[in-house]
Amino acid sequence: MAKVILENVSKNFGRVQAVKNFSLEVDDQEFLVLLGPSGCGKSTTLRMIAGLEEVTEGKIYIGDILVNDLPPRDRDIAMVFQDYALYPHMTVYQNMAFGLKLRKRPKEEIDRRVREAAEILGIQELLTRKPRELSGGQRQRVAVGRAIVRQPSVFLFDEPLSNLDAKLRVQMRAELSKLHNQLRTTIIYVTHDQVEAMTMGTKIVIMKDGEIQQVGSPMEVYNYPVNVFVAGFIGSPAMNFIPATLVQLEDGVWLDAGNFQLLLPPSKAERLQDLKERRVLCGIRPEHIQDKAFASKRPKGSTIEGIVEVVEPLGSEVFLSVRSGGHTLTARVDPQTRAKPNEKIELVLDTDRIHLFEQETQRRINTE
Amino acid sequence: MRSIASVVNRKSSPSFLKILRSRRYAAYWMVLPLFILIVGLVVYPFCYSLYLSMLNKSETKWVGLKNFGRLLGYGTFWLVVGNSFRFTLIAVFFKATLGLALALILNNLPLAGQRLWRGVSMIPWVMPLALSSLGWWWVFEPTHSAINWVLVQLGGTPKPWLSDPFWARVSTIVTNIWFGTPFFMIMYLAGLKSIPESLYEAAQIDGAGAVQRFRYVTLPMLSRLIAITVMFSTIVTFANFDIVRILTRGGPRYTTHLFGTYAFNIGIEAGHLPRGAAVALFMFPVLGLAAFFILRNIARGEE
Numbered sequence: 001m002a003k004v005i006l007e008n009v010s011k012n013f014g015r016v017q018a019v020k021n022f023s024l025e026v027d028d029q030e031f032l033v034l035l036g037p038s039g040c041g042k043s044t045t046l047r048m049i050a051g052l053e054e055v056t057e058g059k060i061y062i063g064d065i066l067v068n069d070l071p072p073r074d075r076d077i078a079m080v081f082q083d084y085a086l087y088p089h090m091t092v093y094q095n096m097a098f099g100l101k102l103r104k105r106p107k108e109e110i111d112r113r114v115r116e117a118a119e120i121l122g123i124q125e126l127l128t129r130k131p132r133e134l135s136g137g138q139r140q141r142v143a144v145g146r147a148i149v150r151q152p153s154v155f156l157f158d159e160p161l162s163n164l165d166a167k168l169r170v171q172m173r174a175e176l177s178k179l180h181n182q183l184r185t186t187i188i189y190v191t192h193d194q195v196e197a198m199t200m201g202t203k204i205v206i207m208k209d210g211e212i213q214q215v216g217s218p219m220e221v222y223n224y225p226v227n228v229f230v231a232g233f234i235g236s237p238a239m240n241f242i243p244a245t246l247v248q249l250e251d252g253v254w255l256d257a258g259n260f261q262l263l264l265p266p267s268k269a270e271r272l273q274d275l276k277e278r279r280v281l282c283g284i285r286p287e288h289i290q291d292k293a294f295a296s297k298r299p300k301g302s303t304i305e306g307i308v309e310v311v312e313p314l315g316s317e318v319f320l321s322v323r324s325g326g327h328t329l330t331a332r333v334d335p336q337t338r339a340k341p342n343e344k345i346e347l348v349l350d351t352d353r354i355h356l357f358e359q360e361t362q363r364r365i366n367t368e
Numbered sequence: 369m370r371s372i373a374s375v376v377n378r379k380s381s382p383s384f385l386k387i388l389r390s391r392r393y394a395a396y397w398m399v400l401p402l403f404i405l406i407v408g409l410v411v412y413p414f415c416y417s418l419y420l421s422m423l424n425k426s427e428t429k430w431v432g433l434k435n436f437g438r439l440l441g442y443g444t445f446w447l448v449v450g451n452s453f454r455f456t457l458i459a460v461f462f463k464a465t466l467g468l469a470l471a472l473i474l475n476n477l478p479l480a481g482q483r484l485w486r487g488v489s490m491i492p493w494v495m496p497l498a499l500s501s502l503g504w505w506w507v508f509e510p511t512h513s514a515i516n517w518v519l520v521q522l523g524g525t526p527k528p529w530l531s532d533p534f535w536a537r538v539s540t541i542v543t544n545i546w547f548g549t550p551f552f553m554i555m556y557l558a559g560l561k562s563i564p565e566s567l568y569e570a571a572q573i574d575g576a577g578a579v580q581r582f583r584y585v586t587l588p589m590l591s592r593l594i595a596i597t598v599m600f601s602t603i604v605t606f607a608n609f610d611i612v613r614i615l616t617r618g619g620p621r622y623t624t625h626l627f628g629t630y631a632f633n634i635g636i637e638a639g640h641l642p643r644g645a646a647v648a649l650f651m652f653p654v655l656g657l658a659a660f661f662i663l664r665n666i667a668r669g670e671e
Contacts, residue, residue: 050569050573051572051573052569052572052573071572072569072572072573073572073573073574073575073576077573078573079569079570079573081566081569081570082566083564083566085564085566085567085569085570086570087567087570087571087584087585087588088589089588089589089591090588098571098574098584099573099574099575102574102575102576102580103575146570146574150574
């Protein structure tokens with residue numbers, strides 16, 4: 001139970017700067033997710049908090065204590081590794097007890113804490129087994145159990161679910177969320193999977209090239225991405241981006257994308273007075289594009305025409321790949337759509353949900 | 369013409385070609401050369417030495433187990449037994465310990481230097497043992513002993529390296545350690561490289577210091593490899609011949625003889641071939657036992 005504070009933290013590997021000037025405050029009991037593509041420095045940041053990598057510059061505090069020069073064992077943390085890092089020659093029980101044994105805790109206390117943790121994770125029956133006799137999901141649980149037993153003030157997770165199959169991953173996601181509610185401890189979780197970040201995190205930090213792009217709650221980063229990178233990284237399938245020009249006409253502000261035009265709702269247009277004739281990047285998520293036949297409302301200037309290229313039925317919804325002029329848009333439409341490849345289709349865009357970005361800086365233009 | 373000939377040929381020996389080509393027998397054909405080698409170089413000599421060991425000195429009469437019985441009555445034979453076990457135990461222990469220490473040191477060197485030192489430290493092992501033993505003889509031999517020269521320079525007294533029983537034993541063992549350590553080192557180095565880094569990191573977070581990481585991660589992860597290399601080296605060391613033959617010829621007064629050199633001494637030098645064979649055959653139970661443990665260990669690993 002502790003705050004974690006990073007102040008202007010940097011990490012260099014030779015000439016490569018893996019983490020640049022990283023500042024962040026993690027509140028007590030937060031489930032913080034470090035999210036980004038591989039090589040963005042998220043794992044390095046986590047390993048610096050753990051004490052497995054030295055900090056090149058900056059300060060790291062765990063619970064008000066400056067830990068820069070403390071070895072991992074004195075930082076009051078526990079870590080779950082991507083490959084679980086269970087000791088193969090020890091039983092599950094010994095794996096979980098190892099940390100306490102090294103800290104010379106009395107046998108009865110170790111036994112009680114191991115059994116408690118095993119009960120929380122439902123692995124009581126596995127205590128006498130060796131890691132190689134366990135399935136991937138069971139190993140995962142043991143690795144989490146080893147962390148819980150220590151009762152640290154901060155849990156660090158380094159892509160713990162990436163070695164599990166899809167179904168198990170969904171299950172473990174829910175269990176980790178439950179565990180967080182149960183333990184009420186600070187968790188810092190590294191992943192490249194935006195679904196994990198969205199579903200589990202109470203706060204998400206999106207990183208790219210060693211720098212923080214955005215910090216916010218899952219819905220904040222989904223609804224108000226600060227730049228094109230975040231907008232494209234959060235959400236699946238990814239947001240559509242269309243280069244367009246803002247044009248002021250009598251009836252309002254239009255987005256001119258060449259072969260189609262969209263009328264921005266007045267609320268958005270109001271804030272764009274000084275941006276007329278600007279080249280912008282228009283972003284729209286697939287879930288905000290609907291087959292015209294199923295659209296609940298069709299305001300003026302929200303319809304575009306295109307040719308269907310691919311139809312991907314998923315049962316509960318259908319993904320369409322639609323070509324319109326020079327742009328290909330992904331739309332998530334009603335499952336009863338009659339769209340067929342190479343046929344014409346009319347799509348309605350939810351213009352309230354359009355995001356605008358400056359083309360040069362790729363930054364968000366605030367329209368709310 | 370050729371096509372006709374081949375057709376005729378195929379017709380003349382179809383069954384042989386078929387067997388040669390059939391997948392079912394392919395495996396047998398492939399192991400055949402090795403099989404012939406093993407029968408010729410191992411099985412036949414072993415059986416022949418069994419037969420030989422039961423003849424009299426002039427190889428004209430069947431004497432049963434008399435040669436073995438005679439040997440058991442010799443004090444010298446028991447001296448050789450003691451020598452062999454002492455030589456093997458001490459040499460293998462130091463080879464394994466030094467090999468592990470060297471491997472740990474090498475593994476912690478920066479990668480660029482590691483390659484060089486790895487190569488350098490393999491030199492004793494890749495040199496022909498007979499030649500390096502001669503080199504060591506040069507080092508120990510009293511008239512131009514380099515060690516004695518160093519001792520004298522440091523103000524000590526020269527030691528009779530090869531003519532005093534104690535020092536002669538030390539000399540042969542040191543030479544064997546020098547020769548065999550790189551084998552252990554390279555095996556342990558490979559073993560160390562296969563231990564995932566995250567295990568050490570997990571141990572570090574669990575609170576393990578350097579000694580505890582060695583005790584709880586490195587050693588257990590290497591234990592099977594240690595067992596196999598020690599057993600393997602026991603076989604090779606126990607059957608050593610070159611070093612003793614070249615450094616001391618078993619002397620002084622049989623105090624450095626091993627089974628191999630003693631068998632040579634009796635069988636070839638003293639001309640009693642059957643009894644020499646009997647000496648050599650006494651090695652069989654020891655080596656067989658070691659081989660059994662190795663194979664069992666390997667088989668377990670494959671489970």
